[in-house]
Amino acid sequence: MAGHILEMRGITKTFPGVKALQDVTLEVERGEVHAICGENGAGKSTLMKVLSGVYPHGSYDGDIVFEGETVQFANIRDSERSGIVIIHQELALSPYLSIAENIFLGNERRKNGLIDWNATNLEAVKLLTQVGLKDNPITKITDIGVGKQQLVEIAKALSKDVKLLILDEPTAALNDEDSAHLLGLIGQLKERGITSIIISHKLNEIRAVADKVTIIRDGRTIETLDLAHDEISEDRIIRGMVGRDLEHRYPERTPKIGEEVLRIEDWTVHHPLEHSRVVVDNASLSVRAGEVVGIAGLMGAGRTELAMSVFGRSYGANISGRVFVHGKEVRTRTVGEAIANGIAYATEDRKRYGLNLIDDIKRNVSGAGLRKLAKGGWVDANREFLVANDYRKSMNIKAPSVGSITGKLSGGNQQKVVLSKWMFTDPEVLILDEPTRGIDVGAKYEIYTIINQLAAQGKAILVISSELPELLGICDRIYTLSEGRITADIPIAEANPEILMTYMTQEKENA
Known part of the structure; x- marks a missing residue:
């Protein structure tokens, strides 16, 4: 290491009625991966927006020293000219432009006053190779997955001669394979001398890639831990984040399970565009009063598609099957009908579908x-x-x-x-799709407590989650889903990650 590339001294940022940051200090060594942890609302993203010029100089108190010089950024362009690039959790890509156009948007390759498309696409290929993408640079962003879009954002940063890369929850929306690739790329950037700051709630990922972690709580710096030299456990990090020990990740609960509330029979859903493709295949399940039932499945197994199709046919085509609430068959052809019949669905994408x-x-x-x-x-x-x-x-x-x-x-x-x-x-039935995605351990505990309270009121609760420990920690039973089919119904006393994964990867038998 060659000393500090970044020092933030006494940063204080106030919004009307709220002091988001109070005398925060952050020191980052050149060439390291530095993680920032804290509960939701602790001030992590606000601090990075101050650093990157989203909140300009003059709107906060304190000093930023970058590469030995005090800097005063008026906007993002100023910070990017200095080599600081931020990739927000909500990706800033234009879906209908190509990969190459997105990489060089605002930084176009020109020749005689016009965009040089040959140079643009050739340079894009070189940058894509550096991040491990083999896609054609003329491919539209809307035609690639979220994991690849994250890599395009990094390629875009590399095109700006990045010295300090800030990634805000970079793996929040990624599956395990894409997450592993992205974390590996951060390691490769480190070998090239590029410094990274990562904001993440995934403590296992932080321990895997970070050299140091700074913990922020209630807008203040609590401490910086050196992961490279000390054995720091997840519980140790959590204690710093929430200010107390979490003796149990999941609140204790004594189930009081009553009569069946929801029953879905022979539910089949076809893809909305490719009508010959079956997405949910003859699925049947039930949930009783006071019961928390999980649905476990790999990406693409049809979990969300099942939930959305039941909730007012919000997804799919050629839907067939029957839905019963308290033993009576009900219609759920529209969202209004589903709500009227006591069914509620909290979407996995709260920003796009769940909230205004x-x-x-x-x-x-x-x-x-x-x-x-x-x-x-x-x-x-x-x-x-x-x-x-x-x-x-x-x-x-x-x-x-x-x-x-x-x-x-x-x-x-x-x-x-x-x-x-x-x-x-x-509602009589509450379907929760990835209810704790992108939130910290303290807030997760609160959500689990709310779920327990609803179950205690006699609600039937169906939880879809990609995190097997979460399902094992809060559910009474777990259904496994593979290729659109229910492959098992497992009581929690018999469930473990190995058994769940066996049924989650069970292939369809040949007819």
């Missing part, structure tokens, strides 16, 4: 149950406020008021708003 990010907490909470607030054909605004405020308090949503814009909340608090919205509809 530009509206406030109040409107988001009331959105699915406006009929309950109707008064003379109009929404009773006073009652709407009271309902939302009750949920803000009971769900511990960290926001000054229900007038706070939902898009500005942390991931964990956004997820609480989603759950509040569906709890307000008073």
Whole structure:
């Protein structure tokens, strides 16, 4: 190491009513991988936005020293000219432009005042090779997966002669294979002398790739741990993040399981565009009152497709099968019908489908149950406020008021708003699709506690999760799904990761 490439000294950032950062200090060595950990809302992303010029100099207090010089960035272009590039959790790629066009957008390769497409595509190929992508540079972004899009973002950073690469939750939306490739690439960049800062909730990944980890809690720097020289456990990192030991990752619960609430029979769903392709194949399952039932499956197994197709046929074509609630067959042909029959679905993509990010907490909470607030054909605004405020308090949503814009909340608090919205509809069945994706361990514990409370109220809860330890920690039974088929129904007492994976990878028998 050749000393510090970055020092952030006494950074304080205030928003109306909220002090997001208070006297934060961060030191990063040249050529290292430095992780930043903290609960949702701790100030991690805010700190990186200060560093990258998203929040310009003058909007915060404190100093940034980069490569030995105090810098004052007015915008992202200023920070990029210095060699600092940030890749946000929400990727900033244009879906209908090509890979090459995205890499050089705003940094075009020109010749005689015009874009030199030959040079653009040739340089794009070289950059794609560096990040391990073999796709044609003229391929549109919309035609490649999220994992590859992350690599395109890194290629874009390399085109700007990056010295310090900031990655905000880079593997949050990736499967295990894509995550492993991305982490390997970060290691390769380190060998080339490129310094990286990673914000991540996945503590196992941090321990695998980071040299040091700085923990931020409630907008303050708590400590920096040296992972290269000390054996630092996940529990040690968690204690710094939440300010206490988490003796159990999952709250204890004594199930009180009643009669069957939901039954799905012979459910078959075809792909919405390729109608000959079966996505969910003759699936049947049931959930009882007070029961938490998991669905485990690999990427592409049909978990989300099953949930969305049941919830108002929000996905798929040529759907067949039957849905029963409390033994009575019900129609769920539209979202309205599904809600009216007591079924709620909290989507895995809360930012795109679960919330209106530009509206406030109040409107988001009331959105699915406006009929309950109707008064003379109009929404009773006073009652709407009271309902939302009750949920803000009971769900511990960290926001000054229900007038706070939902898009500005942390991931964990956004997820609480989603759950509040569906709890307000008073459903019989609550389908939770990746309910803790992208949120920290402290917020996860709160979500698990809410799930337990709902089960104790007699709700039937179906949880879809990519994290097997999560399913094993909170469920009473687990269904496994492979190639659209239910392959097993396993009581929790008989379940373990090996058994689940065996059924999750079970191939379809030849006819």
